[in-house]
Amino acid sequence: MDDPISAELVALHPQSFGWALAVCRWNRSEAEETLQMSYEKVFDGRARFDGRSSFKTWLYAVIRRTAADRRRRRWFRWLPEADPPPQPAAIVEGRERAAQVRDALGRLPGRQREVLDLVFYHELTVDEAARVMGVSVGSARRHYDRAKRRLGELLR
Numbered sequence: 001m002d003d004p005i006s007a008e009l010v011a012l013h014p015q016s017f018g019w020a021l022a023v024c025r026w027n028r029s030e031a032e033e034t035l036q037m038s039y040e041k042v043f044d045g046r047a048r049f050d051g052r053s054s055f056k057t058w059l060y061a062v063i064r065r066t067a068a069d070r071r072r073r074r075w076f077r078w079l080p081e082a083d084p085p086p087q088p089a090a091i092v093e094g095r096e097r098a099a100q101v102r103d104a105l106g107r108l109p110g111r112q113r114e115v116l117d118l119v120f121y122h123e124l125t126v127d128e129a130a131r132v133m134g135v136s137v138g139s140a141r142r143h144y145d146r147a148k149r150r151l152g153e154l155l156r
Contacts, residue, residue: 005024005042005049006139007040008055008059009039009059012055012056012059014058015056015122016035016038016059017031017032017035017061017066017120018034018053018121018122019060019063019117020034020035020038020063020067020120021033021116021121022114022121023063023064023067023068023114030070031046031067031069032065033070034066034067034070037066038059038062038066038149039064039069041062041066042059042062047062053128056122056124056127056128057128057132058130058131059117059123060122060124060132061131061133061134062125064114064132064134065134100146100155104154105151105155106145106149107145107150107154108150108151111133111135111142111143112146112147113147114129114133114141114143114152115129115133115140115143115144115147116144116147116148116151118132118133126140126141126144128142129144
C-alpha cells in the first residue's frame, strides 16, 4: 500500500465508519453503503483532496455529502429506508444515564447533533466540523453552543 491516500483511508476507516453511522442515522447497512460509495469517489477522482483542510476533515465532508445525496435520491424516488435504525452501539445498553443521553441527543435539531458528534466523538475542532458540515464557522459555533446548552437543560 504505497499510495498515501490508501494509507490514510485505512488508518481512518474505524473513525470514518463511526461518522458514516452518525450521518446515516445509525442504519448500519446504509452506513456501509455510504462509506463504500465515498471511497469509490476518492479512488475514481470524483472527490479530490486539495489540502485546504486536514485529510480527515475532507473525508468526513465527502462521507456527509454522500449520505445526504443518497437520502435525497431515496426521497425523490419515494423509497423507504431499508431497516429501521438501531440504537448506537457506542452507548452502553441498559444504563439509565445512557438512555437519558440518547433521548436528549435525539431531541436536538440535526445540525446541533452533527456538530456535537464531530467535536466529541470524532475529535474535530468546531472549525473543522464547520467544513465537514458545509456551514460557516460562526454558524457551527452557534449550533455547538446551543447544542451544549440545550443538552445540559435536557439532562438536568
